[in-house]
Amino acid sequence: MMNQKPVIAIHQLDHYFGTGKLRKQVLFDINLEIFAGEIVIMTGPSGSGKTTLLTLIGGLRSAQSGSLNILGQELCGASQKELVKARRHNGYIFQAHNLHGSLTALENVQMGLEVHGTLSKGERHRRATEMLKQVGLKEHIDYYPANLSGGQKQRVAIARALVSRPKIVLADEPTAALDKKTGRDVVDLMHDLAKKQGCTILLVTHDNRILDIADQIVYMEDGRLATQPESVAMS
Amino acid sequence: MLGFIKTLIERTPLGLLQLKHDRMRLLVAIAGITFADVLIFMQLGFAAALYKTNTQYPRTLKADLVIIGTQAKNFGKLRTFPRRRLYQALDVPGVASADALYIQSVDWRNPQTRKKTSMLLVGQNPDRPSFNLPEVNQQLDAIRMPDTVLFDRASRGKYQDIITRVQQGERVTTEIGRRTVTVAGLFKVGASFSDDGALITSDQNFLRLFPKRDAGAVSLGLIRLHPGSDPDRVRAAVAARLPDDVQVLTNRGYIDFEMAEIKATSPIGFVFGLGTTMGFIVGIVIVYQVLSTDVNSHLAEYATFKAMGYRNAYLLGVIFEEALILSILGFIPGLAIALGAYQLTATATALPIAMPFGRGVIVLLLTFVMCGASGAIATRRLQAADPADIFS
Numbered sequence A: 001m002m003n004q005k006p007v008i009a010i011h012q013l014d015h016y017f018g019t020g021k022l023r024k025q026v027l028f029d030i031n032l033e034i035f036a037g038e039i040v041i042m043t044g045p046s047g048s049g050k051t052t053l054l055t056l057i058g059g060l061r062s063a064q065s066g067s068l069n070i071l072g073q074e075l076c077g078a079s080q081k082e083l084v085k086a087r088r089h090n091g092y093i094f095q096a097h098n099l100h101g102s103l104t105a106l107e108n109v110q111m112g113l114e115v116h117g118t119l120s121k122g123e124r125h126r127r128a129t130e131m132l133k134q135v136g137l138k139e140h141i142d143y144y145p146a147n148l149s150g151g152q153k154q155r156v157a158i159a160r161a162l163v164s165r166p167k168i169v170l171a172d173e174p175t176a177a178l179d180k181k182t183g184r185d186v187v188d189l190m191h192d193l194a195k196k197q198g199c200t201i202l203l204v205t206h207d208n209r210i211l212d213i214a215d216q217i218v219y220m221e222d223g224r225l226a227t228q229p230e231s232v233a234m235s
Numbered sequence B: 001m002l003g004f005i006k007t008l009i010e011r012t013p014l015g016l017l018q019l020k021h022d023r024m025r026l027l028v029a030i031a032g033i034t035f036a037d038v039l040i041f042m043q044l045g046f047a048a049a050l051y052k053t054n055t056q057y058p059r060t061l062k063a064d065l066v067i068i069g070t071q072a073k074n075f076g077k078l079r080t081f082p083r084r085r086l087y088q089a090l091d092v093p094g095v096a097s098a099d100a101l102y103i104q105s106v107d108w109r110n111p112q113t114r115k116k117t118s119m120l121l122v123g124q125n126p127d128r129p130s131f132n133l134p135e136v137n138q139q140l141d142a143i144r145m146p147d148t149v150l151f152d153r154a155s156r157g158k159y160q161d162i163i164t165r166v167q168q169g170e171r172v173t174t175e176i177g178r179r180t181v182t183v184a185g186l187f188k189v190g191a192s193f194s195d196d197g198a199l200i201t202s203d204q205n206f207l208r209l210f211p212k213r214d215a216g217a218v219s220l221g222l223i224r225l226h227p228g229s230d231p232d233r234v235r236a237a238v239a240a241r242l243p244d245d246v247q248v249l250t251n252r253g254y255i256d257f258e259m260a261e262i263k264a265t266s267p268i269g270f271v272f273g274l275g276t277t278m279g280f281i282v283g284i285v286i287v288y289q290v291l292s293t294d295v296n297s298h299l300a301e302y303a304t305f306k307a308m309g310y311r312n313a314y315l316l317g318v319i320f321e322e323a324l325i326l327s328i329l330g331f332i333p334g335l336a337i338a339l340g341a342y343q344l345t346a347t348a349t350a351l352p353i354a355m356p357f358g359r360g361v362i363v364l365l366l367t368f369v370m371c372g373a374s375g376a377i378a379t380r381r382l383q384a385a386d387p388a389d390i391f392s
C-alpha cells in the first residue's frame, strides 16, 4: 500500500475564518495522507475543526494555504469552476440526509449520476434502482422522503453518494440522527459497499461504537491533527 | 438545437416536480398569474375597443379623400366649413364626386323608455352611399321621407322591443327636440364613449332638425376619385386648390387623424396603460412571492446539489423552469377567462371588444417576462445556498 500514491494528500494546511480583527485560525499545520480503499475515522471534540477539514477536502470551501491534493489535483488555489468539478468525484453523506423532498428515492439517487451528464435517463434509473436494492430499499424506490424512516432516508443518502462509484466518500456524523441499532446498520452498509467498490472513506464521528470499521483513526483537537490523542497534547 | 432538446428530455424535470409536489403553492401561483393576465387582457381589450368605437364611422366612410375643417377635432366634433369647398374640389382633375356629411349630437327620446339620451345624428346625401354599410345603403330611399331616421341597433340602452317592432315593419316614432321622427329602419355599428349610438338620415332631414344650421356649413366632405387616379397625388392637388380653412386627407390619413386625436386627448391610453402596468406588477409580486418561498424551502437541498457538483447555472435553470411552467399554466386559464369576460362585456356594453391573435401573443410574452423577472429576483436567494454550510 505504501508504494501507491495517496488519494488524499494534505501538507501544512492552515485555515482561517473571518478577516481583519475577527480573523481566527481554525486549522493548524494539518498533515494527512489517505490511500485508496482506506476507511479513516476522524474524531475529536466539538468545535475542533473536523467539519472544516472535511469541507476543504470536498472542495466545498477554498483552501487558503498549504497543499491539499485530492486524486492528484491541487485544490489549494483552485478556481471556483475547478472546485465544482472536483466535487463530482466525491460522495457525501451528511448528518441530515438532505434528500430532495419533491423527488422519490429513485429520483434522488439518480441525481448523483445526472450531475456527470454522461448517462441516459434510462441508464441512470437502472443504476439507481440497482443501488437502492443494494441498500435494501427495493420496495421503497418510489417513496418520497417524507414517507421513509430516518434510517431508510440515510440509506437513500448513502445510495445517492455511492451510485456514481466515487473514489472518495466524505461522511460527517452520518449516524448522529439515528438510534443505536439503525446507526450501526448504516455504518456496516457503508463499510460493505465501500469495500466492494474499493472507495476511500473519511468519516467524522463522535460515536465510539463504530470505530472498529476504521483502518486508521485520526484525532482533531483545537485545529491540530494527530494519530494518537496524547500526541496532540505533546506537540 | 437537437442536442438541447435531447438534454431537456434526458434531464430530471426538477422544477416541474417541485411545483407538482406542493399543490397549494402551485395553485396560488397559477391563480395569481391568471388574475394578472385577466386584468391585462381586460385593460388592453377596453383600450382597443374604445379606440375602435371612437373611430368606427371614420372607418366605414366610403371615400377616397376626406375634407374636414382645419379646426376639426374628431368625427363628433368636426366644426363646419363652407360647402363651396366641395364644388371647388370638383374642379381638380381626378375628382369624380364630392358629397357633404352633416354631423351633430342630438338628444333623442328612447322610444321604449321615453328617456332622453345623446345620439350622433348624421345627415347624408340619399343619392349616393356615404358609408360602407350595406344595411344603410339599401334603405336610402326610406330616409328621403321627411323626418325619418335609421337607427343603430347596437346602440347602448334598452331598445330591444323597438328593434323587434321595427323589424316587424311597425311604425315607431319618437321625438328629437320638438319634432316627431319615425324610425324607418335599422343598421348596426355600435356605441361609442360620447354617444350611446347613432342615427342616419338625409341631409334634408338633418337640416330640418337643426333649423338654425346653415345648409352651406358642412361637417365633412367625401370625395371619390375616378378609377385609376392616385389618391396621394389628387389629395395634394385638392389641398393646393383649396384655401387653408380645410384640410384634405386620404381615407387612411383620416382614420390615422382620428386615432391620433383619441390617443392624444382621451385618458384611454393612460388609464388602461396604468391598469395594464398594475396587472403586470401584481403578477410579478405574486410569482416572486411563490418562487422565493420555493427557493427558501429548498435551500438545504440546493446546497446539497451544489456540494454534489451541480453548477449554479443548474439551479438557475430550475427556477426559470418553474417560471416558464407557471407562466404557461397561468396564461391558459387567463386567456379562457378573458374570452368569457370579453363576451360578457360585449353583450353588456355593446363595445366591440374582441381578442385578436396578436394580443394573445403579446400577453403570453408579457407573462413570460413577468415570470422571468420574478424568477430573476428570486434567484438572488440562491446565494444563500452555500454547500460549505450543509455539513453543520
Ligand SMILES: Nc1ncnc2c1ncn2[C@@H]1O[C@H](COP(=O)(O)OP(=O)(O)OP(=O)(O)O)[C@@H](O)[C@H]1O
Pocket: A017, A018, A026, A044, A045, A046, A047, A048, A049, A050, A051, A052, A053, B392
Ligand atoms: N463559517 C464559519 N465562520 C467562522 N467560523 C466558523 C465557521 N464555521 C466554523 N467555524 C468555527 O471553526 C471552528 C471549527 O468548526 P468545525 O465546524 O469545523 O468544528 P467540528 O469539529 O466539526 O465541531 P462539531 O464536532 O461540533 O461538528 C469552530 O470554532 C467554529 O466556531
Ligand SMILES: [Mg+2]
Pocket: A050, A051, A052, A172, B391, B392
Ligand atoms: Mg462538525
